[in-house]
Amino acid sequence: MLVEFYRLLSSNSSFAKRLIWKNWYQLISKKNRLPNFTFMNYGFINGINPTLDKFDESNRVFIQLYDKVLSKVSIQNKKVLEVGSGRGGGANYVAKYLKPKELIGIDISLNAVQLCNNNNQLENLNFKFGDSENIPFSENEFDVVYNIESSHCYGSRKKFTSEVCRVLKNTGYFCWADLCTVNELEEVVQFVKENNFKIIYSENITLNVLKALDEITETKETAINNFVPKIIRSTFKDFAGVKNTRVYNSFNTGQLEYHHLVAQK
Numbered sequence: 001m002l003v004e005f006y007r008l009l010s011s012n013s014s015f016a017k018r019l020i021w022k023n024w025y026q027l028i029s030k031k032n033r034l035p036n037f038t039f040m041n042y043g044f045i046n047g048i049n050p051t052l053d054k055f056d057e058s059n060r061v062f063i064q065l066y067d068k069v070l071s072k073v074s075i076q077n078k079k080v081l082e083v084g085s086g087r088g089g090g091a092n093y094v095a096k097y098l099k100p101k102e103l104i105g106i107d108i109s110l111n112a113v114q115l116c117n118n119n120n121q122l123e124n125l126n127f128k129f130g131d132s133e134n135i136p137f138s139e140n141e142f143d144v145v146y147n148i149e150s151s152h153c154y155g156s157r158k159k160f161t162s163e164v165c166r167v168l169k170n171t172g173y174f175c176w177a178d179l180c181t182v183n184e185l186e187e188v189v190q191f192v193k194e195n196n197f198k199i200i201y202s203e204n205i206t207l208n209v210l211k212a213l214d215e216i217t218e219t220k221e222t223a224i225n226n227f228v229p230k231i232i233r234s235t236f237k238d239f240a241g242v243k244n245t246r247v248y249n250s251f252n253t254g255q256l257e258y259h260h261l262v263a264q265k
């Protein structure tokens, strides 16, 4: 169902697409639903393992996706924006380990933003309600903007890319990773170029994401069985990329891919 649903969303009106995804993530981030999950990405494994505190080990595969996406740029002492920060696990990792001067995470789900602000204990980190297509900051504010597994939800990736360009300082970096079809990747590359970004890195990381999905599948399935109402359980498993469900299978057949791109303004 998910791939059909994903296709439907991709071809549907921007308004409907935005509305459906927004409500989906509001639902996921409702109080007490999957309370221990502070990440909502598919993860990444490539054999390079960042050193983590014991506390963060259980989130290693999700953290590794953040580490990979930000591996080409320097974050230390920079002003950084995450668009689509979800339940905040990634932003917490970045703020704690990569030590930006200031990191702001924005998300269109108010439930997610509230959850993040309730859990946040770091001084260089803040979360705020915000829309990728109308980023609530002024021109030339950030050194780095990053976006992980969120842009497939947007009504217009074109508008999003021009917003990223607007809030980035000159020579600032845009680090992006998401699932997409081959055609959608071409569109993203086109939008990036239209905004006069220079692409400095591009990689198909589908196999690394599949490895992570394999490793985490049992934990995800158990959590979904324990916390998600039966009626929406199988949809949740599809979205979570549980092994042998539809998104997972689409990565295997090549219907969907997962890409990482870094561009400089």
Ligand SMILES: C[S@@+](CC[C@H](N)C(=O)[O-])C[C@H]1O[C@@H](n2cnc3c(N)ncnc32)[C@H](O)[C@@H]1O
Binding pocket: 018, 021, 022, 025, 026, 038, 039, 040, 041, 083, 084, 085, 086, 087, 088, 089, 090, 106, 107, 108, 109, 112, 130, 131, 132, 133, 147, 148, 149, 150, 153, 154, 155
């Ligand atoms: C799959 S989650 C990924 C969250 C996080 N990046 C992570 O890796 O854990 C996608 C997130 O994008 C957010 N999102 C969807 N549409 C958005 C929009 N138009 N503007 C900002 N955030 C949006 C959702 O609310 C959700 O929290």
